[in-house]
Amino acid sequence: MDLVLGMTLLIEKLFFNMGLDHGQHNKRVCDKLNLLTDVKCNDWIVTTAFYSAVHFFDHLLFDFKLNDDTTFKNLDEAHKHFRSQSKHQTRGILISRKHNALYKDYFFLQNECFNARYKNYDVHDNIAKKAIAKLERIIPICENKK
Amino acid sequence: MDHMSLQSTKDQISDTIINWAATRLDEIVFEPKDGFYSFNIVVDAYEKGAEELNKIKQSYRDKYFYNAKLSTVAVKDVFEILSSNNVTPNKLFINTSVDGTHILLVLDKSSYQGDEIIDIIYEKFADLQMRYFNEEKNIKIGLMCDSDKLDINALKEDGFGFGYDFINRKTFF
Numbered sequence: 001m002d003l004v005l006g007m008t009l010l011i012e013k014l015f016f017n018m019g020l021d022h023g024q025h026n027k028r029v030c031d032k033l034n035l036l037t038d039v040k041c042n043d044w045i046v047t048t049a050f051y052s053a054v055h056f057f058d059h060l061l062f063d064f065k066l067n068d069d070t071t072f073k074n075l076d077e078a079h080k081h082f083r084s085q086s087k088h089q090t091r092g093i094l095i096s097r098k099h100n101a102l103y104k105d106y107f108f109l110q111n112e113c114f115n116a117r118y119k120n121y122d123v124h125d126n127i128a129k130k131a132i133a134k135l136e137r138i139i140p141i142c143e144n145k146k
Numbered sequence: 147m148d149h150m151s152l153q154s155t156k157d158q159i160s161d162t163i164i165n166w167a168a169t170r171l172d173e174i175v176f177e178p179k180d181g182f183y184s185f186n187i188v189v190d191a192y193e194k195g196a197e198e199l200n201k202i203k204q205s206y207r208d209k210y211f212y213n214a215k216l217s218t219v220a221v222k223d224v225f226e227i228l229s230s231n232n233v234t235p236n237k238l239f240i241n242t243s244v245d246g247t248h249i250l251l252v253l254d255k256s257s258y259q260g261d262e263i264i265d266i267i268y269e270k271f272a273d274l275q276m277r278y279f280n281e282e283k284n285i286k287i288g289l290m291c292d293s294d295k296l297d298i299n300a301l302k303e304d305g306f307g308f309g310y311d312f313i314n315r316k317t318f319f
Contacts, residue, residue: 084279085245085246085248085284085286089279089286092275092276093276093279096276103272103276104268104269104272104273107268107271107272107275108268108272111268111288111289111290112290114288115250115288115289115290117297117300118250118290118296118297118300118301118304119290119291119293119295119296119297120293120295120296120297120300122293122294122295123291124255124258124291126258126259126261126264127258127291130261130264130265
């Protein structure tokens with residue numbers, strides 16, 4: 001029984017940290033891209049910043065208690081309930097409810113990431129700089145999940 | 147563009163959007179997304195049979211037009227945000243379908259140079275986006291910096307069927 005309990009706790013811990021690990025991985029890539037001097041890749045900085053934030057936020061948000069009767073274990077469950085235009089938008093709704101001050105950072109990152117393609121990935125330096133600043137604001141709040 | 151010009155442009159744009167939506171052909175209104183028709187269209191057609199098809203088509207046209215009108219609501223709201231911050235858009239793109247509407251504002255590069263203005267606008271856009279969701283208005287709003295590398299074809303491919311250039315005062319499509 002102790003072995004089974006131990007294995008269960010280990011698996012839960014692994015899953016608990018997967019979002020954080022993936023978020024941190026994407027953050028490391030973002031940081032590396034930001035250091036490049038021979039090639040400009042603001043589009044990828046913004047993209048890795050967004051997809052890092054996504055994983056940190058998913059760690060923060062779930063399980064998400066909507067009310068006494070409804071708890072979402074993951075984004076799929078939340079999206080079936082809210083039926084917004086996209087899962088990314090559903091995530092935004094949950095962020096605004098759980099930690100409203102972070103929603104505008106998420107909105108910024110998502111918007112700049114998705115719209116880069118309409119400018120042939122020509123992303124302003126200031127936007128890349130802001131993307132990193134917003135990610136660095138998001139991370140400690142998500143890591144310190146209560 | 148001064149405040150009065152922006153106001154009259156906003157009104158003209160709303161009329162232009164409505165006229166554009168009213169003239170969309172059925173093929174565009176019912177256009178499959180990613181190669182597949184909306185699940186609801188298929189189910190409705192199967193369940194109700196061919197003789198009901200015209201009624202189904204009309205209900206989808208009504209939904210499409212309703213979402214196009216929501217675009218004009220969003221245009222009014224985003225213009226108010228921009229004008230209160232002395233920012234005028236360079237371009238506007240709209241992606242309307244039976245599922246909802248997406249407004250994309252293109253701002254001049256100068257808006258992105260400093261920190262303050264773009265931070266304020268983003269904050270207000272984020273608040274507006276949440277307000278739409280809470281009011282159950284299926285509107286998505288976004289903004290981006292203008293660029294010499296603007297890819298109109300990419301916008302079109304992603305469903306942005308309406309585009310307007312405020313500087314040259316002309317539609318794109």
